[in-house]
Amino acid sequence: MFFWKDKEKNKPTTIEHPVLGTLIKKTDWYTKKSFIITLWDKTFDLYLCIYSNQKDAVISFEQEEAIRYYLNNQIQIERDIQKMLLNFFHTSDCSLIEKSIQIEGLNFTRNGAISIGLIADFSDEFLEKHIGEDVIFTDSFGMSVYPIKAVLPNEKVYYNFNNKYEGDQL
Structure with a gap:
């Protein structure tokens, strides 16, 4: 486990992680080096975010x-x-999604879940028309990719491939 202490105690706000390299403590831990995620032909250059307890900042x-x-599974996760x-938007045309979706961040929660924040530009009428009627989007949504694979459009409804669940079942 890795620990962080505040500046008042003369401890550094960066650590060297054996796998990710230098991590910088802001509110949470962020990688100094960016990572590439590729969806179809579009690449996203992201800094990984590791959520931490604000009191002790331990990476669990x-x-x-x-x-x-x-x-170890980045290609399969992509x-x-x-x-x-594709399943969520009921389409097989990836170009429609590709032009409307931006990845905002890749996050590692305290309990070990991996989630991705996405920003959506729903000016595309086809995509807008194919969003589930009970799903209300603003400008962003999330996806859980580990251990559960699910689209998280809002706090009340999420989609786990073809199965719809209500409430906090993650």
Whole structure:
């Protein structure tokens, strides 16, 4: 496990992580080096965010496991994301999604889940028309990619491939 202490105690606000390299403490931990995620033909240059407890800023064992899982399975995770987006928007035309979706961030939660924040430009009428009627989007939504694979459009409804669940079942 890795620890961070505040500046008042003369401890650094960066650490060297054995897998991710230099991590910088802001509100949470962020990688100094960016990582590339590719969906279809579009690449996103992202800094990974590791959520931390504000009191002690420990990176949990579950987060360490999730980081290793992500790095060892990145290509499969990218394929899963593509598949979930196509399924969620009821289309087989990836170009429609590709031009409307931007990845905002890749996050590792305290319990070891991996989630992705997405920003959507729903000016595309086809995509807008194919969003589930009970799903209300503003300008962003999330996806859980590990351990559960699900689209998280809002706090009340989420989609796990073809199965719809209500409430906090993640």
